[in-house]
Amino acid sequence: MARGTYERQTMVRRSATGRIGIADVAVKAGVSHATVSRVMNGNFTVDPEIAARVRAAAAELKYQPNPVGRSLALGKTDTIGIVVPDLANPTFQAILRGLSRAAAQDGYRVLIADSFEVSSEEAILAGEARRRCDGLVLCAPRMSDAELEELVPSLHPLVLINRTTTAADVPSLVVDYGQGVQDLAGHLVDLGHTRLAFLAGPPRSASNGLRLQGLEAFKAAHPQVEVLMLEGGSDFDTGHEAVDAVLDSGATGILAFNDLVAMGLMSGLHERGVDVPGDISVTGFDDIPFARYTTPTLTTAAVPITELGQQAWHQMRALIRKEENDAPGSRYQPRLEIRASSGPAKAPRTAAHG
Amino acid sequence: MARGTYERQTMVRRSATGRIGIADVAVKAGVSHATVSRVMNGNFTVDPEIAARVRAAAAELKYQPNPVGRSLALGKTDTIGIVVPDLANPTFQAILRGLSRAAAQDGYRVLIADSFEVSSEEAILAGEARRRCDGLVLCAPRMSDAELEELVPSLHPLVLINRTTTAADVPSLVVDYGQGVQDLAGHLVDLGHTRLAFLAGPPRSASNGLRLQGLEAFKAAHPQVEVLMLEGGSDFDTGHEAVDAVLDSGATGILAFNDLVAMGLMSGLHERGVDVPGDISVTGFDDIPFARYTTPTLTTAAVPITELGQQAWHQMRALIRKEENDAPGSRYQPRLEIRASSGPAKAPRTAAHG
């Protein structure tokens, strides 16, 4: 029974920081730092009896390894960063949620940085976040392509959302907003609308650019339909304030930049006594959870956005683990979600639904 | 012109981790680590000429201090954690947003942990997050009072939201849901409703408990009105699925747990052809941004929730800086927000609004 000569320490030594450290456990168990570390990390080259002693000491002192020291030694933080242009936007909230949940399942946490749509802040935020973390998810950055290309190399491992880059090893998850908006426009045209209006999003938003491209393609393919462009933004108020412009346009089918804008617009139209979809059809984009609970329920293009956040993590994990990545990035096709806010053009109101 | 004997290093040395460290700058500038550190931290006990040389070297190498090493040396991470029961809930999203924005203004970032309503996970998550950060915001924890009391001491600096504790130095920001629900009930009674129903929230939610207490007080003060209790939850679907129970109850005034539940309920009622507020009045709680864009717009109790997140940071900052805190915690009074979803009881529909 190799009875150790260690001495039980009744008084808990407090290190400079006041917290219990590996050293405290070591003296309590009468072993060295190294042994405590080995035991805590499940290294089996330790005598079971000693290991038990260490574990007992650790438990008694309620020792928990300091993650900062650990990070420094291991060169990893088990944390990833995400920078978003606007945390108030449900889309980014959903991405964050999907990312956070998926990462948590692998023991990673996420650190958030909100640029508040200030594109000049993005590079600084991204760099700072990246240094604190093992990787970075850059979400729909508003900066220019040139800035992005310059920044990207210093951010690896990096996953891009709704932007692309020429740099290698940077997976990029993009939603095909161009196709989605064409699907929506096609749906409205099928309903007999010939005069559409697009209520645009933030000018610096790349996803807005994709929608515009999609609409150009649509116009080319459907010369008989008119597609008007209206200035806009990305929130409720944008939609609400656009009522006059929408009514003035004479369009009967309105493609709102996203669901929020569509909701604001519908609310404004309702106040004016305009019937949706009787007088005007409205479509959104994203299919946020609220979309199925508006009155009327909102026709939109559903983006599997939480899944996208999850995919972002999977790509990131592959990067961190330096795994071979078969699909470095993906393209997500929105799915047309036809609800009650779109109906036949200029048809008289009937009891039977569209 | 004391020409230094340092030697310009044309080859960039790469440390083990492959990143540029303080050592690289030191050799490039021909000085010691210590001097580089001093310069980088604006310590003025350095010869301006040397400082310039160091800055030049740092700029040329694009040196950025490693935050992990820095954290270890300084004993702080410039990060705070927040644990929420459900990141999908707009209330917690808003708190996170307010917290994140306020913290960012003081150079702090926030790390998120989502417990997914699993109360047994909360203690582990909280402890882990706390160790990684300089402080923790514990948001509406679902754990029991006893567990909370036991956990709290190990989490300091800690700010509690919608829970209280007997522990000292733990500011606690609580919304007075009890008063808010009484205000809403009073509003409905003023409109002539005499049979109310409360669509309850998650059983473990403390804020639900506060609402129940408030309703007890209300019943005591208004013996002539009936207040029925209905099982519930906190999301859309809860409200949507409660339609039958609500109709069966015969109540004409429905107090939904929150705005989400109210929206789900209104959507369900709409599908059944029940007019709101003509047949039944519905109220929410929280005044989430969507509440003013529902049809009809939602009568609710407005909680200054983003401000609450901001306050949480201010309390946390005071704790971290060990400042004297005049108001260790605050109580937030919801403000009655009367919109279109509530109207006179059983009155025939008229063109003139309620």
Next chain:
DNA sequence: ACCAACTTAGAAAACGCTTTCTCATTAGAA
């Protein structure tokens, strides 16, 4: 011209951990 006081910058310790290196002990084989 000499000594005290002050500047300035390098050396080294500290932060809390992991891991390599090294050495002592023990088991096993010849």
Next chain:
DNA sequence: TTCTAATGAGAAAGCGTTTTCTAAGTTGGT
């Protein structure tokens, strides 16, 4: 019994900073 190999644990180095300690050099007063 003796030598080798294997095992287990401590010493120490390292992760990248900040900061204290120390010593060299400089200034200024007498």
